[in-house]
Amino acid sequence: TQLLEQSPQFLSIQEGENLTVYCNSSSVFSSLQWYRQEPGEGPVLLVTVVTGGEVKKLKRLTFQFGDARKDSSLHITAAQPGDTGLYLCAGDGGSQGNLIFGKGTKLSVKP
Amino acid sequence: IAGITQAPTSQILAAGRRMTLRCTQDMRHNAMYWYRQDLGLGLRLIHYSNTAGTTGKGEVPDGYSVSRANTDDFPLTLASAVPSQTSVYFCASKAGRLNTEAFFGQGTRLTVV
Numbered sequence: 001t002q003l004l005e006q007s008p009q010f011l012s013i014q015e016g017e018n019l020t021v022y023c024n025s026s027s028v029f030s031s032l033q034w035y036r037q038e039p040g041e042g043p044v045l046l047v048t049v050v051t052g053g054e055v056k057k058l059k060r061l062t063f064q065f066g067d068a069r070k071d072s073s074l075h076i077t078a079a080q081p082g083d084t085g086l087y088l089c090a091g092d093g094g095s096q097g098n099l100i101f102g103k104g105t106k107l108s109v110k111p
Numbered sequence: 112i113a114g115i116t117q118a119p120t121s122q123i124l125a126a127g128r129r130m131t132l133r134c135t136q137d138m139r140h141n142a143m144y145w146y147r148q149d150l151g152l153g154l155r156l157i158h159y160s161n162t163a164g165t166t167g168k169g170e171v172p173d174g175y176s177v178s179r180a181n182t183d184d185f186p187l188t189l190a191s192a193v194p195s196q197t198s199v200y201f202c203a204s205k206a207g208r209l210n211t212e213a214f215f216g217q218g219t220r221l222t223v224v
Binding site for chain 2: 103
């Protein structure tokens with residue numbers, strides 16, 4: 001069974017601080033995705049990383065895919081209250097390619 | 112606006128009752144999924160369908176059934192609800208199986224009492 005372990009589970013920081021969220025697995029994934037979920041809403045895709053070692057930037061968010069395609073990280077620079085939410089990593093798992101999720105990192109950015 | 116529609120938004124259900132959660136998408140996506148989201152456990156896959164006419168079991172299928180009569184609709188049925196099925200249920204769809212974006216509905220908050 002493929003599992004995605006996210007850390008930390010909770011993160012509470014002040015506006016302007018930097019942070020990194022990790023997503024790790026013992027399995028190789030063809031790609032990993034990062035989603036953001038706000039209360040009362042479904043998850044929304046932020047990025048998909050496909051190539052080992054790939055780095056993608058989305059404004060203040062930097063996403064990296066590990067060389068071995070088993071892990072990924074999300075780094076936020078100068079966090080803002082609008083970044084508050086649940087961040088989920090996901091990968092296509094199993095023979096059916098169903099999307100499996102990590103348990104998420106709940107981020108709170110205080111002004 | 113294209114996307115996924117779930118109904119109802121929320122429901123309180125007596126234990127033992129039958130309930131169908133509805134999910135409709137207008138993006139002509141082949142793959143559709145049902146997840147439940149519980150505190151501390153994340154999103155867990157209940158059932159999936161890779162194309163109309165086919166379905167499969169996910170990580171937590173017991174007590175749930177699905178059908179996929181056409182591309183657009185993917186209803187989830189609880190035959191006899193139990194309190195442990197209290198959760199937030201999300202329907203999702205993808206255009207393809209691998210490396211493609213999943214689009215989610217707004218969720219159905221179900222409380223079984």
